[in-house]
């Protein structure tokens with residue numbers, strides 16, 4: 001399994017735009033394995049509940065687990081970080097960041113930047129969808145070079161929540 005330690009004050013060799021933090025946190029990032037599926041599904045649910053409380057609860061924890069086992073892990077490259085337990089994860093696929101979630105207690109310490117930096121390795125561009133109400137995530141992405149491409153009225157996502165397409169290009 002690939003494993004990397006990302007020191008945020010050291011620029012990633014492949015991405016000059018990501019990681020604005022000047023902090024000295026060293027955060028272990030590793031490729032997820034099937035053994036991480038349950039922890040990632042739990043983390044995803046907990047972060048959504050805490051940080052995106054305006055979203056409707058559309059799925060049960062069991063449905064979340066099935067989604068991660070049958071869709072996310074087979075189709076995405078998944079990175080997890082935070083040390084001995086999973087405090088954040090990023091799922092990417094063919095130039096898209098599908099999911100980037102860090103638990104509230106671990107936020108603001110560089111883990112999100114480290115996971116995003118991992119996602120850009122070897123990429124010339126990345127796209128992602130973010131809910132328009134998610135101001136803090138939009139600020140996080142724009143400070144890392146992502147630019148707005150499109151705004152929607154939310155009719156195309158299952159939450160029915162207006163979202164925005166952002167893109168980063170090297």
Ligand SMILES: CC(C)(COP(=O)(O)OP(=O)(O)OC[C@H]1O[C@@H](n2cnc3c(N)ncnc32)[C@H](O)[C@@H]1OP(=O)(O)O)[C@@H](O)C(=O)NCCC(=O)NCCS
Nearest residue numbers: 021023025051101102107108109110111112113130137140
């Ligand atoms: C958006 C999200 C992934 C960012 O993750 P994070 O771990 O908080 O990100 P970081 O810690 O790398 O960066 C956040 C801020 O903390 C600062 N920071 C980074 N390392 C730090 C450190 N060691 N000490 C203090 N602050 C630090 C960064 O400078 C950054 O501020 P900036 O964006 O103004 O530059 C996280 O907030 C999250 O999971 N939110 C809820 C879910 C979500 O909205 N996901 C995105 C869906 S599209």
